[in-house]
Amino acid sequence: MRRFANTHPIWTGIIAIIVVILLWLIFAIWPPGLVDVIGRKKVFLSALFNGITLGGLYFLVASGFTLIFGLMRNVNLAHGTLYLLGGYVGFHAANITGYWLLAFPVAFVVVGVCGVLLQVLVFRRMEGEDLRQTLVTIGISIVMADLMLWGFGGDFVNISPPSWLSGPVETFFVTAQKRSGDLVYLKYPIVRIVIFVAAVVLGVGMWLALNKTRIGMMIRAGVDDRDMLSATGARIQIVFVGVFAFGAGLAGIAGVVGGTFQSIAPGEDIRFLLASLVVVIVGGMGSIPGAALGALLIGLAEQFGSVYFPTYAVVLTFLIMVLVLAFRPQGLMGQS
Amino acid sequence: MKRALMGSLSAFALTAMAGGVMADGHSGPVKIGVLATLEGTFTVLGEDGVRGLRTALAQSDGTAGGREIELIIQSTDASPDSALRGARKLIEQDNVNIVIGPLSGSEGIAIRDYSKTAPGVTFINGISGAMETTYVTPSENFFRFNTDGAQWSSGLGNYVFNEKGWESVATVGEDYSFIYTQVFGFVTEFCAAGGEVTERLWVPLGTKDFGSIIAALPDDVDAIYLGLGGGDAVNFLNQYQQAGGDANLIGGSIMVDGTVLSSEGSAKEALIGTPSAGPQADTWDNAAWQGYVKAYQDTFPPEERFPSPSLLATGYYNATNAMLTCMTEVGGDLSDGQAGFRSCLSNLTLEAPNGTITLDENRQAIGTNFVSEVVELDDGTLATQMVSMAENVNQTLGIDKAAFDAIGLPSRESPACRSSY
Numbered sequence: 001m002r003r004f005a006n007t008h009p010i011w012t013g014i015i016a017i018i019v020v021i022l023l024w025l026i027f028a029i030w031p032p033g034l035v036d037v038i039g040r041k042k043v044f045l046s047a048l049f050n051g052i053t054l055g056g057l058y059f060l061v062a063s064g065f066t067l068i069f070g071l072m073r074n075v076n077l078a079h080g081t082l083y084l085l086g087g088y089v090g091f092h093a094a095n096i097t098g099y100w101l102l103a104f105p106v107a108f109v110v111v112g113v114c115g116v117l118l119q120v121l122v123f124r125r126m127e128g129e130d131l132r133q134t135l136v137t138i139g140i141s142i143v144m145a146d147l148m149l150w151g152f153g154g155d156f157v158n159i160s161p162p163s164w165l166s167g168p169v170e171t172f173f174v175t176a177q178k179r180s181g182d183l184v185y186l187k188y189p190i191v192r193i194v195i196f197v198a199a200v201v202l203g204v205g206m207w208l209a210l211n212k213t214r215i216g217m218m219i220r221a222g223v224d225d226r227d228m229l230s231a232t233g234a235r236i237q238i239v240f241v242g243v244f245a246f247g248a249g250l251a252g253i254a255g256v257v258g259g260t261f262q263s264i265a266p267g268e269d270i271r272f273l274l275a276s277l278v279v280v281i282v283g284g285m286g287s288i289p290g291a292a293l294g295a296l297l298i299g300l301a302e303q304f305g306s307v308y309f310p311t312y313a314v315v316l317t318f319l320i321m322v323l324v325l326a327f328r329p330q331g332l333m334g335q336s
Numbered sequence: 337m338k339r340a341l342m343g344s345l346s347a348f349a350l351t352a353m354a355g356g357v358m359a360d361g362h363s364g365p366v367k368i369g370v371l372a373t374l375e376g377t378f379t380v381l382g383e384d385g386v387r388g389l390r391t392a393l394a395q396s397d398g399t400a401g402g403r404e405i406e407l408i409i410q411s412t413d414a415s416p417d418s419a420l421r422g423a424r425k426l427i428e429q430d431n432v433n434i435v436i437g438p439l440s441g442s443e444g445i446a447i448r449d450y451s452k453t454a455p456g457v458t459f460i461n462g463i464s465g466a467m468e469t470t471y472v473t474p475s476e477n478f479f480r481f482n483t484d485g486a487q488w489s490s491g492l493g494n495y496v497f498n499e500k501g502w503e504s505v506a507t508v509g510e511d512y513s514f515i516y517t518q519v520f521g522f523v524t525e526f527c528a529a530g531g532e533v534t535e536r537l538w539v540p541l542g543t544k545d546f547g548s549i550i551a552a553l554p555d556d557v558d559a560i561y562l563g564l565g566g567g568d569a570v571n572f573l574n575q576y577q578q579a580g581g582d583a584n585l586i587g588g589s590i591m592v593d594g595t596v597l598s599s600e601g602s603a604k605e606a607l608i609g610t611p612s613a614g615p616q617a618d619t620w621d622n623a624a625w626q627g628y629v630k631a632y633q634d635t636f637p638p639e640e641r642f643p644s645p646s647l648l649a650t651g652y653y654n655a656t657n658a659m660l661t662c663m664t665e666v667g668g669d670l671s672d673g674q675a676g677f678r679s680c681l682s683n684l685t686l687e688a689p690n691g692t693i694t695l696d697e698n699r700q701a702i703g704t705n706f707v708s709e710v711v712e713l714d715d716g717t718l719a720t721q722m723v724s725m726a727e728n729v730n731q732t733l734g735i736d737k738a739a740f741d742a743i744g745l746p747s748r749e750s751p752a753c754r755s756s757y
Contacts (some may be wrong), residue, residue, distance in 0.1 A: 046551030263571050266376070271544075306549060307548045
């Protein structure tokens with residue numbers, strides 16, 4: 001951090017100013033003049049938090065995608081399919097057992113096994129052939145989308161959270177002050193807070209596992225130089241299968257999360273594939289912190305866009321991608 | 337090589353034409369193509385539309401004017417280009433004689449335009465409800481036996497202003513032609529009654545995350561008008577419940593429809609007591625309506641249908657019945673460019689379960705409209721209960737045509753909220 005501040009003093013200054021403004025916007029009671037210009041504080045705060053929670057969901061999907069790409073150079077375009085499958089599996093698991101929490105391990109295991117099958121049956125047979133992998137995974141995603149339409153129907157599926165997670169909770173953020181002097185606090189859906197916390201815990205856990213454990217060391221070594229790692233005697237195929245299973249399982253968990261606070265339906269696979277592609281392009285292919293940053297940016301862009309300029313909200317996401325590609329093609333956190 | 341190719345192409349074209357002519361004759365099965373949204377946000381709506389169509393066909397034993405019916409169902413996803421692709425496939429590949437559909441507003445506009453390029457086929461609208469479809473550059477072979485979204489709003493503005501006493505309203509709606517039309521109907525009547533529409537929020541069709549929109553809903557209005565449908569409506573209600581929303585709601589026609597009121601989960605309970613208007617009221621005690629509800633219930637086992645037909649089912653049911661009635665009248669004769677069949681459709685007085693329907697000079701329905709409120713029935717299901725009804729609602733909503741044209745076509749901002757139009 002200090003090194004960054006020393007080498008980029010201007011950028012550090014700009015980032016510091018933005019952070020201060022943001023903190024002021026979050027904690028201060030807005031003067032009426034500001035409300036006239038950009039609307040009520042409640043709208044701003046909600047868009048901010050919704051963007052962060054949506055970013056949490058995108059992170060869950062994209063981190064698996066970026067991990068698989070970083071280690072194996074596999075562009076798995078069936079990743080959205082794994083998300084959708086996780087959602088359906090979780091929905092039925094929660095319905096049959098009656099326990100919402102049980103949906104997560106079930107989806108993780110089932111989708112993880114699908115990931116193993118993908119790795120063993122498809123990717124291992126065409127190692128290093130990018131174009132073939134891409135085309136085959138597109139084919140798989142189309143076939144799977146039709147099979148899921150056939151099996152689960154075309155209807156919207158919503159996984160109901162348990163009663164202790166439904167409804168709003170009052171936070172300590174002040175949105176306005178009434179004439180009587182009473183402060184109005186922001187109410188926020190508790191399920192979104194839980195999902196965001198879970199995403200943060202998972203992200204930190206992944207970062208620790210990658211940077212502090214032996215397996216993480218092997219994975220990082222594999223990302224840097226696969227051939228050299230296998231030459232040292234590491235059983236790289238097992239690492240590959242493990243990473244693929246974990247990445248796929250994460251997509252499955254994300255499916256349950258997406259089905260809980262949004263809903264899942266045919267077509268969501270493409271939407272989340274596209275979202276994770278944009279996230280990893282913005283964040284940098286193969287980088288977990290990059291995926292987190294990219295997911296946060298895209299989530300915020302979508303939510304702020306939908307409130308402040310709804311007509312162009314869709315464009316905003318891609319505008320960010322275009323800007324990143326133009327000025328930092330390797331992604332914000334990517335290594336050139 | 338090229339000559340051989342040209343030769344086979346022309347041979348193919350000739351056979352295709354001959355096939356078309358054969359199918360247009362008096363006998364043999366009549367091919368009916370159906371466009372319904374069986375994918376995307378409006379999947380549930382499309383499925384129930386097809387149920388309505390099948391209810392009508394079951395009542396006629398699957399024949400039309402003495403001819404067997406060959407049914408080809410084509411799925412769309414509520415986007416105009418999917419409807420266009422579907423219609424092309426039905427006409428160019430399956431050689432259908434009649435198309436019933438589409439379901440969604442912007443699909444209807446696309447099919448209206450496409451129908452002009454397929455003069456040999458008669459199009460009977462499923463239930464799409466954008467105003468432009470028949471009001472602007474209508475097509476000779478496109479018939480709509482359902483009233484449009486603005487007609488469906490008829491009576492609602494006066495009811496919420498005068499009876500409910502709600503004077504200011506903000507609207508949330510999906511950003512496409514049908515909801516523009518619905519809001520058009522609501523705003524013109526509500527503002528003329530003295531109400532004020534303070535804000536109009538638009539979300540893309542198929543929006544998943546309504547969190548920020550829900551937060552952006554103004555607190556200082558008497559009620560929120562919701563113009564959403566299908567999956568979007570269910571998503572909105574779920575997230576509205578999670579956010580603890582408790583404003584007064586006003587429902588668009590497909591917001592308080594069976595498709596949403598029969599959805600899973602408890603979020604729909606926010607709709608109990610919500611006033612709305614549309615081409616039907618679920619619990620109407622009219623004999624013809626009850627007969628239709630019974631026919632719908634008898635055609636499908638309970639787990640494969642809603643407790644009572646949605647307005648989508650009713651729309652496809654009426655369209656199919658109009659087709660069947662006229663096929664019987666012309667004795668199954670679709671020759672001469674279907675002239676006899678079309679003239680019958682144009683002059684038909686359809687005794688539909690939801691009131692008498694006639695067509696105007698644009699082949700657009702003039703029909704009955706219902707103001708209703710959502711109630712919880714004894715068996716725990718939700719349904720709409722009639723508050724009042726108005727017969728013979730026409731497309732200009734009873735406003736003089738010149739004055740109606742001056743309002744402008746429905747869009748995000750139009751019509752402006754004024755006290756007289």
